[in-house]
Amino acid sequence: MATERLEIVCPAGTPAALRTAVDAGADSVYCGFNDETNARNFPGLNFSRAEMAVGIAYAAARGVKVLVAINTFPRAGSEALWHRAVDDALACGAHAVILADIGLLAYAAERHPDRRLHLSVQAAASNADAINFYAETFGIRRVVLPRVLTVEEIAAINREIDVETEVFIFGGLCVMAEGRCSLSSYATGRSPNMHGVCSPASHVAYAEEGEDLVARLGGFTIHRVPKAVAAPYPTLCKGCFQTGDYRGHIFEDPVSLDAATLMPQLARAGVRALKIEGRQRSRAYVEQVVRAFRRASEAEAAGQPIPKSELWRLTEGQQTTAGAYRKTWR
Amino acid sequence: MELTVGPLLFHWATDAWSDFYARLADEAPVDRVVIGESVCSKRLPLYADRITEAVERLERAGKTVVLTSLALVTLPRERRAAAGLFAQTGHEVEIDDLTLMRWAGKGDDAHCPGFSIGPLVNVYNESTLRFFAARGARSVCLPPELPFASVASLAAAAQPLGIGVEVFAFGRVPLALSARCYHARVHGRTKDSCQFVCDRDPDGMVVRTLDGQDFLAVNGVQTLSYNCCNLIDDVGTLRQAGVTALRLSPHSGDFVSVCRAFRSAIDGQGDDPAALLPGHIPAMPYSRGFMFGATGAE
Incomplete structure (x- = not known):
């Protein structure tokens, strides 16, 4: 039916x-x-x-x-x-x-x-x-x-x-509870709740540094990959970070x-x-x-x-x- | 202007938890203390039997005690715990998840002397503030991401409504909540098999970028700022705007001195209350970015 x-x-x-x-x-x-x-x-x-x-x-x-x-x-x-x-x-x-x-x-x-x-x-x-x-x-x-x-x-x-x-x-x-996340706001001042954007392109910068391609959001490095690899868009919660000896996608993989x-x-x-x-x-x-x-x-x-x-x-x-x-x- | 100590967001050893609240009761010049577990329901049973004693000691010292709800309620036992908060007589309840609004202000909370809205509930505008005021909320702690212009608008609207407006004034800023536990993930476990690994980081697990920039702090299912919000130099501005209370979020180290410094700022004592802040706690740079800057991290 x-x-x-x-x-x-x-x-x-x-x-x-x-x-x-x-x-x-x-x-x-x-x-x-x-x-x-x-x-x-x-x-x-x-x-x-x-x-x-x-x-x-x-x-x-x-x-x-x-x-x-x-x-x-x-x-x-x-x-x-x-x-x-x-x-x-x-x-x-x-x-x-x-x-x-x-x-x-x-x-x-x-x-x-x-x-x-x-x-x-x-x-x-x-x-x-x-x-x-x-x-x-x-x-x-x-x-x-x-x-x-x-x-x-x-x-x-x-x-x-x-x-x-x-x-x-x-x-x-989204890996965070939606509508309750200020991560983007912290890095860029622009948030899903207030502005309807997350990790906005206006705050994204790509740079070639040595052998690496770096993707930054609001000045924070979200991805650093070899130039040959396509760098994913730097959505904050899918980034690669480090804590202690751990290095990886702390929140979620891309x-x-x-x-x-x-x-x-x-x-x-x-x-x-x-x-x-x-x-x-x-x-x-x-x-x-x-x-x-x-x-x-x-x-x-x-x-x-x-x-x-x-x-x-x-x-x-x-x-x-x-x-x-x-x-x-x- | 009142001083509120928010719920301890981190997972501390039981004795450290008890000692923190004992010292707060005996020495901290604050008006309200929000107590209980707002981050992870798995932690609560580890110190639940200490809460009554802590509450009694705080009340003997003249503090108003407020019981917090969990911030993300999904499991049946979490719903029962949320509903049960209103059954406890004699204490105001802080609602940090709208689950409790099903009962708040509708007669089911008759034993409860009132409720307030915590910083993890989205109050961004006057209509929402009016809704909670009409339902009987005593005060609202505004979301930490709000800029000063919004805070001033809301504080002005709150006055005729008879509802207090509090702002998050000290501590690492809560930024996000998840169903997933990142402490567990980083240690190769899952939320169900976490073995309470979050107890290793009394102020959160510092997250750095691959370029070594200090960025965030992980607290189980919660993500906070690396920077420590500190609005001690803005107390006059906030008071003038109509803000009625400041929230200090607990950290390890000499937190009582943080409370004393803010009390001095509110009372207008001393030339430089900021100089009274203890030289730190864990090293965390201060920030007033969400309220006054272009970005939260500024």
Whole structure:
């Protein structure tokens, strides 16, 4: 039955990527406005008000829902910018807004009591009590679970809550509890919570030093590799550091998340939707990933094995992990 | 302006833990002491039987004692412990994870003389502050990454709401939390098999870049700054902005002298309260970057 198939929630950083995701089989698409109200506030990405309205209409005509992420934490004294983002997204016909901040949830719940509010992963609601607090207080209809939980814990949460759960399945992997991390802010002054950026390119510098290629963030060395090796982007928590005699990736290797093989377990755990990370990725990438996961969700719903080879191709040359979904990751 | 001692974030030997709170009770000129485990629930059983004695001694010395919640609550026993905090009579509770908001200010906390919001809950703006004030929070310790402009806005909004605003004023700054234990990872273990290896680093395990720059400090599942936040020279500015309390985060060494130095700064005694700070604790450069600089590390 169609209603049982896992919903595939796809990223769109641009209007073109939105159309690509819709055409490739997305069930829903998430995106944000081109300002600091969303957690992927990168140069050249995201939507103007007009583009959002057009994008939502394009998706709606094809039965696809658009979810608008307004998931940074409004700055004191400037909340009106975030309030307008909520009002405008809903006026454009967004299926839901994805919010993290308590004050913004309170605003949206009061002004738009009949509209769908989704709780962003940035709210880091990591157990049934926290989720039920948001549900009882603001009427949230869905929670995007933080990437700190095992599949078993997700199943236990779903037994105790009435709202839908959405989990990350593929793409970038935060190793810290999202929405509660100031690492980027410490090194660069720019943070996910306040500015919608993490380890921003504006603060990255590459340098050739002797036989090495060095990647620095805010002046701190994150990677130092031989010139022949491609230096990964210096995302702070994936850096190579030293402590005592230990030298290595203290927090996490430069890996990305691929939990495709866990789709049947996640479905059995009561998960409603699978989220693909990557609003900053290209249209070609979005197209491939969305197609693959749409087929995988259809296979899962039909009780067929997940077509692995296709998903492997997408992470070619890159290490992947199932992250916190397996307890041994901790 | 009040002085609050935040929860001891690091894993100390049980006797060192007891001695720290005994000396704090007897000698430190502070108003509030937040006590309990906020970082890792595995540590709590190791000193849980010492808490009652420490609380009694602090209260005999006239300090207000506040019980902290865990900062990242996922396991069933962690949820039970969180819910149980409100059942303990007579002590204010500091909420460092919104799990407890399910019960706070809704009558389930009738035995509890009140609750406050800790620095690991995201209070970035006036609407969020109003929400917690309406729910009955007595005070909010703002997130350490907030710049002074935000602190000033929030402190101004707090006054008519009758809610106190505290800022993180001394100590390595909590930057991140994870489900993964990095102390265990570095020592080739997992969180479940950690054997409490975090007890080797009473002020956190220093993380350096491959170029030898001091960068961060790891404390089990928590990551902190290498630099030590120190706002002792900014006490006047903060007070003028309407900040009602300063938080001092415990470190090894002569922490009582840290408390005394800040008390002198608040009371306006002496020409240079900063000179009273003990010459250190572990060597940690001071920083006021998050509040006043371009980056937190500045």
